[in-house]
Amino acid sequence: MKPLSIEIIGSGVAGLCCALLFAQRGCTVTVHSASQGFDQSCCSWWAGGMLAPWCEMATTGAIIGKLGHDGIKFWAQHHAGTVAKGSLVIASQRDLPDLHQFAARTEHFERCNASDIEQLEPDLAGRFTNGLFFPEERHVDPRAALGETVALLRTLPNVHLRFESALSLEQLTTPTTEDWRIDCRGLSARDQLPTLRGVRGEMLVLQTRDITLHRPVRLLHPRYPLYIVPRHDHQFMVGATMIESDYRGKPTVQSVMELLSAAYSLHPAFAEAQIVEMGADVRPAFPNNYPKIVQNGRTLFVNGLFRHGFLCGPALAQRAVDFVLDGHIDTEIWNEYTA
Template identity: 45%
Template sequence: MPRAVLTTPVPSSSSSSVRPPGRSVDVAVLGAGVAGLVTAVTALRAGLSVAVYERGPRDFSASAGYKAGGMLAPFCEADGAEADVVDLGLRSMALWPTLHDGVVIRGSLVVAPPRDAAGLARFGRLTEGHEPADAARIGDLEPDLAGRFRSGLFFPGEGHLDPRQTLGALRDQLEAAGVAVRFDWRGDPDAIAAGRIVDARGLGARDRFADLRGVKGEMVVIRSRDVAISRPVRLLHHRHPLYLVPRGEGVYMIGATTVESDVGEAVTVRSAGELLTQAYALHPAFGEAEIIEFNAGLRPAFPGNEPRIVEDGRVIAVNGLYRHGWLIAPALAEDIVARIVGAAPASKKHEVFHADPA
């Protein structure tokens, strides 16, 4: 069987039409989150016919990925994530630019106030792919942070994207190629006419995975007329670490809390206060910024916080992307599609295969 070819261009809309309802496809994807959409595009590029079924609305607001920062930070994640996640992230960094032209690779910056110098040194020991950044280098990289931090780390190989814009672009790419992407879908997966089903329902897949849990992440989006920052910045702090991801035109996503809470997607007063206080600590001019949005999402996670690909009859389920879904989805998708077309996946570490439903 042929190996999945990621560089195969998507057929243009002029050469294909939307598949009629009920007609069988090679691959039906359940869930139009980042895992589902990236798998759908990867399958399409491998020459497979695809359909997508999403329970939520067309704006993706039901997905965890809609609330995400969109940091693509494989090196920084080594601070807390397993080696497998770092490997998937490094593979995905090469794949993202082939999937979406809105991916920005300008590196990321990690800074710490003087009292957290030990934390910065520890972060440097646990991670690779960085260069030391003294006050002058920090000012060169981000002029609006000049004079604010004496030391930091620069990770030139890291990047970022805008999750909402990316989800829309992936959907548009599929629809332009004639793929039916159904939103507000309430059907029965067993009734879907497809050779294989990719279950990418995130927390909606608790019926399949008894040990799947949600980990709440709260965030705020602000707009500042006074501060221009061009790449993700992490502020290491002994109590309230924070990161900022630029969205362009003075808009920044600031996040994110990590709360072991499976219920509710509301932002607490405490978290809101901490996020805003830390933004102010990164740059006092953020004190004058306008709050555009508070939001919270539940990250799907397994014990150990590592992702799984589980094959079960005609279903291949992918889940547990936790804090790294944007970072690792392309490599996971590549492995899923390799399995579907009968090729050897690049990595088997995160794969669990069993015959019966859990």
């Protein structure tokens, strides 16, 4: 039987996960992307890369935990650089009630006292007395993980990557000549998915040799869920603001001050760090902040990944494959298209 041909639009985390999983099932895959590759034009470029389903459950629903569990398995299998050291949530003495509330809304954690925190993160010794450790959580460097995915896709004979190939709305509303179209355009798909909205996120990358962290550390804060993710070469990604806006411009002074002050309250050594990078992009989100697959004939939209692109993108891609190749529908995330 002739393999199914799949047209994928977009090369962010959703598009690249779909491309890989369809290709691995023997489909002929063509990716069209407005981007020059996996690059700064994708929201996915700016992500922290945290695979933290149980931390996220404290502010979202169980569905994120379920999809995220699959995401952790996907990255462990597909990206050797996946770091399996868990994540740590801490709060200053003043914000301890927030830590208790956080604990009440989630699971899969161990409570930590000052000496546990010191064992996990020696550089935080003496700074925090209470925390929650989530041993099963993971993290990736998004640029390394998706850079590697693109490199792998380039080697597969059944995959064709067409970068700098933006499709117009007219092309996107004309039925595809391939068997299926998988639309992974992130926020740009608002022209066909009008309930999609933008949630702006700003981030920084700092570099210092004066502090070592082994895992993402979240600092509970009344305004933003702030976190610091260690990366290669003594770099730290500090993220991320959550602003109801679709403005993609550079980070604002206020946001940068808040991110920097969070880093400083985690450890004053960050005061001497170099600011290597500042960035911002807009997360695609549906009204309930849960991702969806929306079916319109032979087009599937994989979208609404909000702050969970790396966490939940692989599970959504797997569900798209399960539907197209095996006819399985996951009703929790499935929606029929309504114009």
